[in-house]
Each structure stands twice: as C-alpha cells, then as structure tokens.
C-alpha cells in the first residue's frame with residue numbers, strides 16, 4: 001500500500017511517499033520520496049515560531065514539495081493520504097489539511113488525519129535498516145513513551161496499540177521550549193537545543209571548572225510531572241551575575257542547564273518505569289536529537305532496567321518529518337483504528353482523546 005503523508009504542524013513543511021506492508025506485529029516502510037523544507041532560519045529572528053509566517057510558508061511550499069516527492073518516487077499510484085491534524089499551530093495545520101483534501105479529491109483517494117505526537121512515538125519504535133527502509137518489530141507492552149519536543153513533555157503509557165494513559169506531563173513549559181528560551185537568553189538563535197548542546201560540549205571538552213548549578217524542579221514531589229519554567233527563571237537570574245557575557249560564560253551556563261534538564265528527564269523516567277513496569281521505553285520528539293540526553297537515558301536503562309528495551313529514533317526521524325506521520329497513519333489504518341473525528345485542525349489534540 002502506498003501512503004502519501006503531509007506534516008505542517010510547526011515550522012517544517014514535509015511530504016513523503018511510503019510503500020508500506022505488514023501490520024503492527026511486523027511492518028516494513030520504504031521511503032519512495034521525501035521532501036522537507038525547514039523554515040527554522042526564517043523564524044530565527046523572532047526567537048521562536050511565528051504562526052502567520054509559518055502558515056504562509058506552508059502554503060507556498062506544499063505544492064513544490066509535492067512535485068519534488070512524487071517525482072522522486074516516480075509518480076506512483078497512491079492509495080491513502082495521511083495528514084497531521086494536531087497538535088500544533090492551528091493555522092499551520094489547516095494549510096496541510098486543505099492541501100491534503102485537494103490532492104485527495106484530485107486522485108480520488110481517502111484522506112485521514114494523524115496525530116503529530118503519535119508520529120514521534122512511532123519514530124522511536126521503528127528501526128532504520130538501510131537508507132530508505134524502516135522496520136517495525138512487534139514491541140513488548142507495556143510501552144512507556146517519553147515525548148520531548150518543542151511543544152510537549154510527557155510520559156505516556158501504552159498497554160496496547162494506540163490506547164494511552166498519561167503518567168506524567170509538564171505543568172508549564174515544554175523541555176524544547178526551555179532549550180529555545182535559554183538559548184535566546186544566551187544570544188543564540190532559534191532552534192536553541194542544538195546550540196546549547198554544542199556550547200555544553202565545548203565546556204566539557206575544555207574540562208572547564210565552574211560553580212554554576214541549577215535546580216532540578218519537582219525532583220522529589222512524588223509525581224512523574226515536570227516543570228521547566230522555574231529552571232528557566234533560575235538561568236535568567238544567574239545571568240544577572242555576568243554583566244558581560246563571554247563565550248566561556250555561555251558554555252558554562254549551557255552545560256549547567258543541560259545537566260539539570262538531563263537529570264530531570266532521567267529521574268522522572270526512572271520513576272515512571274518503576275511505577276508502570278513498562279518493558280519498552282520509546283523516546284521521541286526533537287529533544288531526542290540530543291546525544292547528551294540520549295546518553296543519560298541509555299545509562300539509566302542499562303544500569304537500572306536491563307530488561308527494558310530502549311527504543312530511540314533512527315535515520316533522521318528525531319525532528320519533525322512526514323515519514324513518521326505516514327507510518328503512524330498506516331499502522332492505524334491496518335489495525336482499523338483510523339482517527340474517526342472529522343478531519344479538522346486541532347491545536348490541542350491529545351492522544352488520550354483519540
């Protein structure tokens with residue numbers, strides 16, 4: 001079955017065409033075409049994603065990416081269109097949905113909605129086996145999913161496919177948002193996560209000594225919930241001690257901040273694994289691109305939960321893309337659990353309501 005998928009929930013416009021076979025007990029996805037345009041550089045001067053600009057860019061780029069993806073795939077017959085309907089920026093989501101409906105009508109094929117966060121979950125569960133192919137092996141349930149992106153920070157439990165229970169979530173900022181805001185305080189452009197990671201790595205490489213330590217908010221509150229706004233404020237206050245910000249200071253702040261974030265993610269994940277007895281830990285979302293955070297989670301699992309399988313995105317599926325949307329839509333389709341709600345943008349869509 002051939003699936004055309006469209007992702008426009010934030011600042012990436014992406015279209016992919018996948019050849020899909022199998023079901024949730026073993027699936028194979030071959031990427032026939034994949035076109036992606038990241039608007040990140042256009043939003044850099046605003047310090048975050050500017051919704052009207054994102055919408056305009058999606059509208060402009062969708063037809064171009066569609067041509068690019070279908071051409072790369074050799075204009076194949078397509079059976080199903082999957083489009084992200086939420087969560088995300090509503091004006092941006094609508095561009096994708098309207099484009100999907102138009103193409104669906106032209107080709108005379110069905111259009112179904114997908115959930116962006118479910119895409120991130122699936123992107124952790126599949127494994128890239130060669131440049132164009134991803135495989136899904138039946139995972140062992142229950143699956144605990146740690147979702148860490150620019151808009152979300154949550155721990156969800158899946159006891160069976162596509163049924164979710166919330167184990168913990170952020171009470172304020174998302175972790176990626178905290179990375180972006182702290183980067184901005186340090187004068188580093190959006191998206192901030194990769195820059196913080198690079199600055200922290202420089203500090204580590206130089207073995208620089210400093211006494212900056214940030215708090216680990218809600219570390220011992222007995223829940224699996226997160227809070228990042230206090231951490232962000234702590235960085236802001238600490239910066240007042242440095243009237244002039246040298247590169248070295250930025251490196252030290254980045255390192256101390258990243259350490260705090262890693263510790264919070266590790267200790268809340270530890271608690272969630274203990275509470276749920278999950279057998280698979282599936283990580284997804286843009287922050288999973290951090291090698292530093294990945295190393296922290298790998299250490300947690302290998303030292304304390306050797307029987308848990310850590311499932312991490314491979315093959316460039318960490319950041320937003322359309323491949324993960326096509327895979328999630330296909331898996332729901334083969335299980336007969338396609339999202340039934342009317343195809344409309346829902347900025348606050350929650351997996352627990354689907």
Ligand code: KG4
Pocket residue numbers: 010148149150151152175176177179180191192193194197285286287288289290291318319320
């Ligand atoms: O999933 P994603 O691509 O978009 C959303 O759905 O939000 O995640 C983007 C987020 C941004 O906040 C970005 O700063 C963060 O992921 N990010 C990182 C790294 N790479 C991207 N955060 C920390 N370290 C990284 N290496």
Ligand code: ZN
Pocket residue numbers: 116120149150285286319320
């Ligand atoms: Zn995302």
